[in-house]
Amino acid sequence: MSDKPVKIRGRAKNGVAEIKCLMPHPMETGTRKDADGAFIPAHYIETVVCKHNGKEVMTAEWGASVSKDPYFAFTVRNAQPGDIIEVSWTDNQGQSSSGELVLK
Amino acid sequence: MTMKRSRRWFLRAAVTAAALVTLPVRVLARATAAFKAKDTDSLMRELFGDMPIEASDAITLKVPDIAENGAVVPVTVSTDIEGVQQICVVVDNNPNPLSAIFNLSEHCVADVSTRIKIGDSSITRALVKTSDRVYMTMKEVKVTIGGCGG
The missing domain is CATH 2.60.40.2470 (SoxY domain)
Structure with a gap:
């Protein structure tokens, strides 16, 4: 049940690393209708977990009002080149995906 | 007898595994x-x-x-x-x-x-x-x- 991977970019600089990610996902609100007038079921990312060298540094809880294919940027302290950043998400339909980055 | 025991063992293992999988989601407490x-x-x-x-x-x-x-x-x-x-x-x-x-x-x-x-x-x-x-x-x-x- 894994969707497209999370795309992550980032670089360690002066001990901090700004991480940017893109998560391909439809982010349906559940209020839109299809061509036949039937509601398209809600389908959105609920939780995002960010890990730095395996340690959880941030979690995010999202509603359906985060844009389609969410962009998310955050900054991690005490980051050195070679550190591993992992970002994973779970949506309201139980699907999940993740992505990993080795900092330069 | 052996069959029964292994089936029960399997069920228990399956339930434990399911509980372990759902655990992290509950910890997040949305x-x-x-x-x-x-x-x-x-x-x-x-x-x-x-x-x-x-x-x-x-x-x-x-x-x-x-x-x-x-x-x-x-x-x-x-x-x-x-x-x-x-x-x-x-x-x-x-x-x-x-x-x-x-x-x-x-x-x-x-x-x-x-x-x-x-x-x-x-x-x-x-x-x-x-x-x-x-x-x-x-x-x-x-x-x-x-x-x-x-």
Whole structure:
């Protein structure tokens, strides 16, 4: 049940690393209708977990009002080149995906 | 007999495995009621209870004054306030005003960016929670439908 991977970019600089990610996902609100007038079921990312060298540094809880294919940027302290950043998400339909980055 | 025992063992193992898989999701304890709230007041009560909420200049909420496409509005919240535990983004006029909550540990800088949907011109709020109080800053975003200006 894994969707497209999370795309992550980032670089360690002066001990901090700004991480940017893109998560391909439809982010349906559940209020839109299809061509036949039937509601398209809600389908959105609920939780995002960010890990730095395996340690959880941030979690995010999202509603359906985060844009389609969410962009998310955050900054991690005490980051050195070679550190591993992992970002994973779970949506309201139980699907999940993740992505990993080795900092330069 | 051997067959029966192995089947029971299998079932028990399956249940344990299922419990282990669902455990991390429960630990996160999503603020479901706050996300379902239909107005800003009730979601703030849901999220912060009786904690004092005060307006603050120490939060930078970066959103465009005029968003041409309400489906993709870039938002950045950053602050110098010490001991930030949580950053919330709220859009008053959305059907469910709460957009996002970021739970920060001390290993992260209080600076997050994302992109949200804004259905109609609305006040957008950034709320920053520390251990004893909540700081808030607001900004109005106008959404032009059609996006051609004029």
